[in-house]
Each structure stands twice: as C-alpha cells, then as structure tokens.
Amino acid sequence: MIIQSKCVYFEERLQPKQIEIRKDEIVGVYPYGLFKADVDYDDLIVMPGLCDVHNHGYNGCESNEATKKWLKEWSAYLPSEGVTATLASISSFPKQGLLKALKNIGEYIDHDNKKGAHILGVYEEGPFICSGKERGAQSLDFQIIPSKKVIDEFNDACNGHLIYVMIAPEMLNGNYDVIDYCIKKGMKVALGHTGASFDICKEAIEHGAISFTHTYNGMKGLHHREPGVVGAAMYFDHCYAECICDGIHVNKYAANILAKAKGKDKFILITDSVNIKGLKPGVYEFEEKGRTTTVTEEGVAYITGTNTLAGSCHRLNHILDYAIHEAGIDFVTAMNAVTINPMKMLGINDRGLIKEGYKADLAVFDDSFNNKATYIDGKLFEAK
Ligand SMILES: [Zn+2]
Numbered sequence: 001m002i003i004q005s006k007c008v009y010f011e012e013r014l015q016p017k018q019i020e021i022r023k024d025e026i027v028g029v030y031p032y033g034l035f036k037a038d039v040d041y042d043d044l045i046v047m048p049g050l051c052d053v054h055n056h057g058y059n060g061c062e063s064n065e066a067t068k069k070w071l072k073e074w075s076a077y078l079p080s081e082g083v084t085a086t087l088a089s090i091s092s093f094p095k096q097g098l099l100k101a102l103k104n105i106g107e108y109i110d111h112d113n114k115k116g117a118h119i120l121g122v123y124e125e126g127p128f129i130c131s132g133k134e135r136g137a138q139s140l141d142f143q144i145i146p147s148k149k150v151i152d153e154f155n156d157a158c159n160g161h162l163i164y165v166m167i168a169p170e171m172l173n174g175n176y177d178v179i180d181y182c183i184k185k186g187m188k189v190a191l192g193h194t195g196a197s198f199d200i201c202k203e204a205i206e207h208g209a210i211s212f213t214h215t216y217n218g219m220k221g222l223h224h225r226e227p228g229v230v231g232a233a234m235y236f237d238h239c240y241a242e243c244i245c246d247g248i249h250v251n252k253y254a255a256n257i258l259a260k261a262k263g264k265d266k267f268i269l270i271t272d273s274v275n276i277k278g279l280k281p282g283v284y285e286f287e288e289k290g291r292t293t294t295v296t297e298e299g300v301a302y303i304t305g306t307n308t309l310a311g312s313c314h315r316l317n318h319i320l321d322y323a324i325h326e327a328g329i330d331f332v333t334a335m336n337a338v339t340i341n342p343m344k345m346l347g348i349n350d351r352g353l354i355k356e357g358y359k360a361d362l363a364v365f366d367d368s369f370n371n372k373a374t375y376i377d378g379k380l381f382e383a384k
Contacts, residue, residue: 001378004032005041005364009339010354012264012332014045021360024377028356041364044372048339048352049084049361052316053123053164054214054242054270056089058277060284063088063122066101071108075116077278079374079381081315082363085118085343085351087164089272092126092138099157106159117376118361120346121163124154125213129193130168136193136218137291137303137310145171148181155185163187163346166213168194169204176207183208188346190242193218194229201232211240211345214272215258216250217309234261240345242268243337245323246314248300252327259329259337267329268345269319269337274311276301321369 004018008029016032056062058077061070066088078086088105090098102122109119127144129135135143144150146167155162165187172178182189191201192213197220201209212219212233220228233241241262245255249272259267271277276284281295283304292304301310316338323334343352351359360378365371374381 002037003039004037005046006043007045009047021378026358026360045365049363050082050316050338051085051342052083053087053342054272055086056274062275063090064093066104068108078117081317082371084361087123089123092142102157121161122158123164125166128167132195134195134218146178166190166192169200170196179207195220198227198231215241240266242270244272255327259333264333267337268341271314271316277313317369
C-alpha cells in the first residue's frame with residue numbers, strides 16, 4: 001500500500017512524500033506522486049504515530065486497576081489521539097492491587113494487545129515517591145522505598161514488562177544499588193516526585209538515571225544557589241525531560257525554556273492523563289487512591305478542596321498543538337517530543353520515525369492536530 005501527502009514529517013521537515021507500507025513495516029519513502037497512491041492525504045500532516053510514555057488511564061479507570069477488558073478499550077481509544085504507543089503508568093496504590101493489575105497488563109501485552117495502540121510496557125511512577133510535598137497527589141500511605149526485591153516483585157508480576165521506573169533519589173540515602181540494578185535489567189530510570197538537591201540528582205544520573213518525570217511538577221525547582229531537580233533536568237544534556245505542556249501544569253513560557261534547554265532530541269511531551277479523561281465535570285470519589293477528585297469545566301482535575309493537581313485529562317494531540325501554537329516551542333522539537341524522543345529514551349529503535357525499516361505506525365492530522373486517521377501495524381485503525 002502507498003499513502004501520500006504534501007506534508008509528511010520526514011527527516012525533520014514537512015515534505016511532499018509517499019510512503020510504501022508492506023505488512024506492518026515502512027518499506028520505502030519516495031517523492032510525492034512518483035507511484036500511484038492508494039490514499040492521498042493532500043495537505044494533511046502525516047507523521048509517525050504518537051507515543052505517550054506517561055499515561056495512566058481514561059474513562060474512570062487507570063492502569064493501577066487494569067483489567068484486560070479495560071486495557072482493550074483503552075488501546076482502542078488511544079488512536080483517536082493519534083497515539084499508537086503508550087506505557088501503562090502506575091502510581092502509589094495498595095501493593096496487592098498493583099500486583100493484580102500488573103499481572104493483567106503483562107498478560108495483555110503478551111497475548112491480547114493485537115489491536116489498538118501498543119502498550120509497550122509498564123511505567124512505575126509510584127510508589128517510589130519522596131516523603132516531602134513534591135510527592136504531589138500521590139498518597140504516602142502506599143509509598144515504598146525501592147529495593148531490588150520490590151523491583152523484581154513488580155517486574156515479575158507483569159511478565160518482565162517493567163521498562164521505565166521513577167525514583168525519588170533522596171529516599172535511597174546515598175546507596176544507588178537499586179538504580180544500578182534497574183539499569184542492569186535494561187530498565188530506564190527517571191527522577192521524579194522528588195525534593196532532592198542537584199548533587200543528589202547528579203549522583204543518581206551518574207548511576208544511570210536518564211529521564212525526569214513531568215519536569216517542574218512534583219520536584220524541587222531551580223534556585224540560583226541550589227539548582228535543584230529542575231536545574232539537573234536542564235543541565236544534563238544526555239537526559240530526557242518529560243513535560244505536561246498544557247499551560248496549566250506548566251506555564252507556557254516555562255515549557256518553552258525547558259524545550260530550549262533540552263533541544264530537539266531530549267524533550268518529551270506527555271499527557272499524564274488519569275482516570276478522569278473522558279469523564280464529565282463533577283466530583284468523583286476514588287476510594288482506592290484515598291482521594292476525592294474534582295473535574296472542572298476546563299477539564300482540569302484537582303484533589304477536592306485543594307489546588308493540588310490530580311493529573312490531567314489531556315489528549316496528546318492537543319498537547320502537541322498547544323506546544324507549537326501557544327507555547328511557541330520549536331516545531332521540530334515538539335514533533336520529535338511525541339515521536340522519536342520517547343522511543344529513543346526507552347531504547348526502542350524500530351518505531352517513531354517515517355523511515356524504511358520502521359514500523360508503519362502513523363498519524364494523520366490537520367493543521368490544528370485534530371486526528372484524521374491513525375495507522376497501526378500498517379493498517380488504518382477503525383474503532384468499532
Ligand atoms: Zn503520572
């Protein structure tokens with residue numbers, strides 16, 4: 001099959017190109033009009049399918065409580081954002097519940113994830129949080145100090161699909177064996193929900209931490225005498241930085257500064273969307289999380305009665321649109337931040353580009369990033 005458009009995101013530019021797909025793979029990229037095309041998207045943007053590495057759930061449920069039925073629905077929903085890959089992100093929650101959900105996620109990935117967005121693995125955003133205020137909305141009741149044993153326990157529960165682990169490094173008290181262990185196991189380590197100093201972050205990075213969880217949110221800010229976690233995210237060129245670029249979690253100029261500091265290869269846009277995505281405004285009781293959440297008319301979620309954000313209801317295509325058109329982030333930086341950068345951070349090297357030999361996961365958008373079509377494994381995805 002050949003699809004074409006005058007705006008294919010190829011080699012970091014929108015170019016008139018056609019893409020030949022065979023089975024689930026891109027087998028060639030040619031000049032627009034060279035061969036007879038099966039589908040012509042005219043001047044719509046055709047880009048690699050979006051990857052949302054930090055994504056908890058939607059429609060009243062989260063990965064913390066994932067059932068195989070819900071995972072199937074979630075995978076089938078995500079292509080409507082142009083998302084073709086995500087991580088099932090878990091957070092602080094009763095351990096037995098997490099282990100049960102992880103089992104379902106592992107089995108789903110191994111046996112059932114045949115349609116819809118690919119769930120590439122598990123992202124453990126909690127329960128390895130700090131004890132201080134930077135833990136944000138995550139409950140201290142379920143906090144765990146990470147150890148090799150607990151990493152194994154979680155990873156075994158999901159059949160070895162734990163691939164991205166967030167740690168608050170100050171909780172390790174200078175013993176970084178658990179980071180060494182994660183790296184040895186091929187996992188990627190992020191620093192987040194942390195009030196660590198710059199120096200502690202530096203030590204964790206020297207042990208292999210490679211990313212920062214929703215930079216600015218849930219972390220010690222940059223001060224000129226103590227650069228903090230934000231300073232470390234900006235300083236270490238080889239590290240990736242996630243950002244919820246929505247103008248609410250992060251001011252748009254602050255997002256722009258971070259994008260400039262990280263450049264086109266290390267910035268990652270995320271939604272951090274939670275169970276409230278897809279729900280109407282109102283007050284929701286989430287007993288298992290130990291909190292009540294209010295969803296406002298603007299679609300923002302707060303812990304009821306406070307101004308602590310309780311995650312987002314964002315769609316990644318809207319975040320991308322906001323990053324480019326409101327935050328003024330460089331086009332290539334923003335485009336890479338939802339495609340190739342998250343894949344490179346995770347060490348996945350056959351997704352995230354329109355290039356010969358890459359998987360044919362594609363998203364088609366208008367100028368405002370409204371989704372017009374999504375291809376997964378070379379096939380047009382149609383929600384039933
Ligand atoms: Zn999160």
